[in-house]
Amino acid sequence: xxxxxxxxxxxxxxxxxxxxxxxxxxxxxxxxxxxxxxxxxxxxxxxxxxxxxxxxxxxxxxxxxxxxxxxxxxxxxxxxxxxxxxxxxxxxxxxxxxxxxxxxxxxxxxxxxxxxxxxxxxxxxxxxxx
Amino acid sequence: xxxxxxxxxxxxxxxxxxxxxxxxxxxxxxxxxxxxxxxxxxxxxxxxxxxxxxxxxxxxxxxxxxxxxxxxxxxxxxxxxxxxxxxxxxxxxxxxxxxxxxxxxxxxxxxxxxxxxxxxxxxxxxxxxxxxxxxxxxxxxxxxxxxxxxxxxxxxxxxxxxxxxxxxxxxxxxxxxxxxxxxxxxxxxxxxxxxxxxxxxxxxxxxxxxxxxxxxxxxxxxxxxxxxxxxxxxxxxxxxxxxxxxxxxxxxxxxxxxxxxxxxxxxxxxxxxxxxxxxxxxxxxxxxxxxxxxxxxxxxxxxxxxxxxxxxxxxxxxxxxxxxxxxxxxxxxxxxxxxxxxxxxxxxxxxxxxxxxxxxxxxxxxxxxxxxxxxxxxxxxxxxxxxxxxxxxxxxxxxxxxxxxxxxxxxxxxxxxxxxxxxxxxxxxxxxxxxxxxxxxxxxxxxxxxxxxxxxxxxxxxxxxxxxxxxxxxxxxxxxxxxxxxxxxxxxxxxxxxxxxxxxxxxxx
Amino acid sequence: xxxxxxxxxxxxxxxxxxxxxxxxxxxxxxxxxxxxxxxxxxxxxxxxxxxxxxxxxxxxxxxxxxxxxxxxxxxxxxxxxxxxxxxxxxxxxxxxxxxxxxxxxxxxxxxxxxxxxxxxxxxxxxxxxxxxxxxxxxxxxxxxxxxxxxxxxxxxxxxxxxxxxxx
Numbered sequence: 001x002x003x004x005x006x007x008x009x010x011x012x013x014x015x016x017x018x019x020x021x022x023x024x025x026x027x028x029x030x031x032x033x034x035x036x037x038x039x040x041x042x043x044x045x046x047x048x049x050x051x052x053x054x055x056x057x058x059x060x061x062x063x064x065x066x067x068x069x070x071x072x073x074x075x076x077x078x079x080x081x082x083x084x085x086x087x088x089x090x091x092x093x094x095x096x097x098x099x100x101x102x103x104x105x106x107x108x109x110x111x112x113x114x115x116x117x118x119x120x121x122x123x124x125x126x127x128x129x130x
Numbered sequence: 131x132x133x134x135x136x137x138x139x140x141x142x143x144x145x146x147x148x149x150x151x152x153x154x155x156x157x158x159x160x161x162x163x164x165x166x167x168x169x170x171x172x173x174x175x176x177x178x179x180x181x182x183x184x185x186x187x188x189x190x191x192x193x194x195x196x197x198x199x200x201x202x203x204x205x206x207x208x209x210x211x212x213x214x215x216x217x218x219x220x221x222x223x224x225x226x227x228x229x230x231x232x233x234x235x236x237x238x239x240x241x242x243x244x245x246x247x248x249x250x251x252x253x254x255x256x257x258x259x260x261x262x263x264x265x266x267x268x269x270x271x272x273x274x275x276x277x278x279x280x281x282x283x284x285x286x287x288x289x290x291x292x293x294x295x296x297x298x299x300x301x302x303x304x305x306x307x308x309x310x311x312x313x314x315x316x317x318x319x320x321x322x323x324x325x326x327x328x329x330x331x332x333x334x335x336x337x338x339x340x341x342x343x344x345x346x347x348x349x350x351x352x353x354x355x356x357x358x359x360x361x362x363x364x365x366x367x368x369x370x371x372x373x374x375x376x377x378x379x380x381x382x383x384x385x386x387x388x389x390x391x392x393x394x395x396x397x398x399x400x401x402x403x404x405x406x407x408x409x410x411x412x413x414x415x416x417x418x419x420x421x422x423x424x425x426x427x428x429x430x431x432x433x434x435x436x437x438x439x440x441x442x443x444x445x446x447x448x449x450x451x452x453x454x455x456x457x458x459x460x461x462x463x464x465x466x467x468x469x470x471x472x473x474x475x476x477x478x479x480x481x482x483x484x485x486x487x488x489x490x491x492x493x494x495x496x497x498x499x500x501x502x503x504x505x506x507x508x509x510x511x512x513x514x515x516x517x518x519x520x521x522x523x524x525x526x527x528x529x530x531x532x533x534x535x536x537x538x539x540x541x542x543x544x545x546x547x548x549x550x551x552x553x554x555x556x557x558x559x560x561x562x563x564x565x566x567x568x569x570x571x572x573x574x575x576x577x578x579x580x581x582x583x584x585x586x587x588x589x590x591x592x593x594x595x596x597x598x599x600x601x602x603x604x605x606x607x608x609x610x611x612x613x614x615x616x617x618x619x620x621x622x623x624x625x626x627x628x629x630x631x632x633x634x635x636x637x638x639x
Numbered sequence: 640x641x642x643x644x645x646x647x648x649x650x651x652x653x654x655x656x657x658x659x660x661x662x663x664x665x666x667x668x669x670x671x672x673x674x675x676x677x678x679x680x681x682x683x684x685x686x687x688x689x690x691x692x693x694x695x696x697x698x699x700x701x702x703x704x705x706x707x708x709x710x711x712x713x714x715x716x717x718x719x720x721x722x723x724x725x726x727x728x729x730x731x732x733x734x735x736x737x738x739x740x741x742x743x744x745x746x747x748x749x750x751x752x753x754x755x756x757x758x759x760x761x762x763x764x765x766x767x768x769x770x771x772x773x774x775x776x777x778x779x780x781x782x783x784x785x786x787x788x789x790x791x792x793x794x795x796x797x798x799x800x801x802x803x804x805x806x
Contacts (some may be wrong), residue, residue: 050483061433373674
């Protein structure tokens with residue numbers, strides 16, 4: 001079974017709290033993905049995805065706080081991307097798709113791949129220079 | 131006590147509703163009393179400095195210098211003198227209204243005692259400054275103030291000889307006393323400025339500047355009054371004569387006729403008793419039950435949204451104590467927390483879409499907790515009335531009864547306690563066709579910032595945002611005061627009508 | 640919705656009303672401190688009666704006392720009260736014993752009293768006794784004054800210039 005997200009060292013930003021949450025989130029995503037693959041009734045799907053949504057929302061709030069404190073110039077587009085993912089998770093919760101695990105995996109993989117390599121990396125570079 | 135408060139509250143609600151329509155809620159003078167107070171204080175200071183340049187601090191010269199300023203140099207200084215008087219009168223007016231309003235709206239108890247007590251100290255300093263100001267003119271009114279004040283103070287057995295003796299004969303009064311008066315007239319307002327700064331310390335984003343239109347209107351009013359009805363002095367003080375008829379400034383000197391005519395023991399006893407009573411008001415029964423927010427470190431990552439939103443500076447971000455690699459954690463100061471729950475609405479994990487029966491989140495109120503809110507939302511959805519679109523109302527406890535008593539409603543200590551995800555929850559689970567947030571009065575939020583935060587969260591300008599996927603046509607907001615039940619009902623009906631129309635259109639397609 | 644013109648007119652009326660209220664209450668209603676058709680006499684001074692003489696105990700009395708209380712001079716700190724009498728045109732308005740002030744009753748006796756009198760000519764008679772052992776008054780003065788309405792006549796006392804004086 002392929003995990004939706006494999007941790008890569010490229011995900012490290014150098015900020016302890018952000019990296020800690022990234023690792024926890026990757027674990028949570030993989031765990032929920034496995035649970036969804038095993039099959040669950042619809043309410044449980046929504047509830048598990050709800051927990052994922054909460055954890056991701058809390059993580060984004062922390063990241064945005066750090067970015068605001070550093071007066072990061074690329075804050076706005078970064079935040080828009082965060083909001084997009086949260087919207088997508090809510091969409092998956094409501095979609096009542098037959099295979100939520102697959103939808104989640106596909107959506108998250110896409111999002112993480114793009115987000116980490118572009119926006120987070122840019123932020124990481126900016127942080128390094130300080 | 132409660133009867134008095136309720137009576138005052140009704141009065142204020144009605145007056146504010148009326149003035150809302152004339153001035154708009156943002157510019158309603160009754161909702162800007164504190165800010166207008168600082169404006170008038172600033173005017174008094176500026177005009178005071180201007181007048182001080184021309185004032186002669188000797189006994190013989192004081193009266194003449196004020197006459198010169200008021201009459202001969204009318205345009206340059208006389209208007210300033212009138213402004214100085216009328217702005218200080220206006221200051222007393224807004225100050226007393228402000229105190230009455232905060233008492234009526236019950237915003238002085240619990241953690242808010244500090245604002246009340248510093249306010250009382252500020253009031254005393256305002257009176258002291260104003261009375262001293264009238265003294266400096268050294269006309270008959272000043273003579274009256276001097277004699278009555280000194281005779282009143284003589285009742286205290288602390289002076290060896292009656293200090294009123296200073297004002298009994300012309301040769302007894304000297305320039306040094308006037309220098310003392312000027313010193314006090316500068317020192318007391320300085321202390322007042324300090325106390326006013328303290329007065330604002332325990333709230334966040336204090337509104338101490340009125341909107342510019344309100345300031346303009348107030349200034350125009352005072353300047354117009356100063357030009358049309360200039361302030362004048364009484365005849366000069368003459369210690370060989372006793373003043374007869376005096377035009378008292380009742381804003382500052384209302385107590386003086388009482389001090390002169392009533393027995394000293396009565397005015398002293400009454401004065402001290404009133405002072406103690408007013409200062410002790412925050413602690414008089416019925417005591418406010420204290421609900422204080424509680425942080426759960428397992429869910430707090432130090433994002434700081436609660437700290438941003440708290441209207442009372444009750445939450446601080448401090449160094450981590452649980453060993454997790456986050457920089458900070460939130461900590462609540464129970465002495466400052468009033469239990470409004472705005473922090474709960476701001477916290478990111480405060481959503482209702484979860485597996486466990488409990489709804490743990492970074493910060494929560496013991497009562498109502500987030501779990502209580504979800505339970506009450508589900509229960510309210512079961513109480514929809516048959517016929518017509520189903521509207522779920524989230525009502526503020528300080529808003530109109532028509533909202534809190536609506537069958538399908540959930541009552542919150544502040545409408546900004548509601549995490550926007552609850553709106554998403556209600557609509558996506560089909561618990562209602564539309565959600566209405568019924569806050570309290572516009573520009574008069576009981577918890578100061580709840581209206582602003584709710585509007586910004588719904589508009590997507592403040593975190594946590596209402597998700598873009600939520601159909602905004604299904605969300606409505608009403609900001610009306612306690613007395614405006616009819617306005618709320620009208621807004622509710624209009625909302626229901628819009629929902630019906632959309633449903634009909636949807637059916638047609 | 641009320642039209643803008645009506646709103647502005649209402650604002651003007653309300654602000655003008657508030658201005659009128661402030662202007663009016665800053666000078667009215669008038670308060671009469673003392674009647675304009677009466678004059679006023681005030682007695683205001685402090686005077687300390689001389690203290691009683693020191694008690695000088697003899698050697699025999701000293702030995703009777705406990706050692707801590709043997710002092711060659713026992714001077715009382717207290718002042719006796721003074722007696723003041725004030726007559727206006729023969730009518731006695733004041734005839735009192737004025738106690739000394741201070742915690743140990745050793746400060747001068749103060750007096751600050753006022754009397755409302757009709758204007759016109761009056762004869763004032765003042766007498767004070769500050770020696771409790773005598774029966775006569777130590778200081779007396781008589782004044783003939785003409786009082787005008789609202790006049791504030793102050794009677795003081797200065798032992799250096801010989802007694803009561805009018806200001």
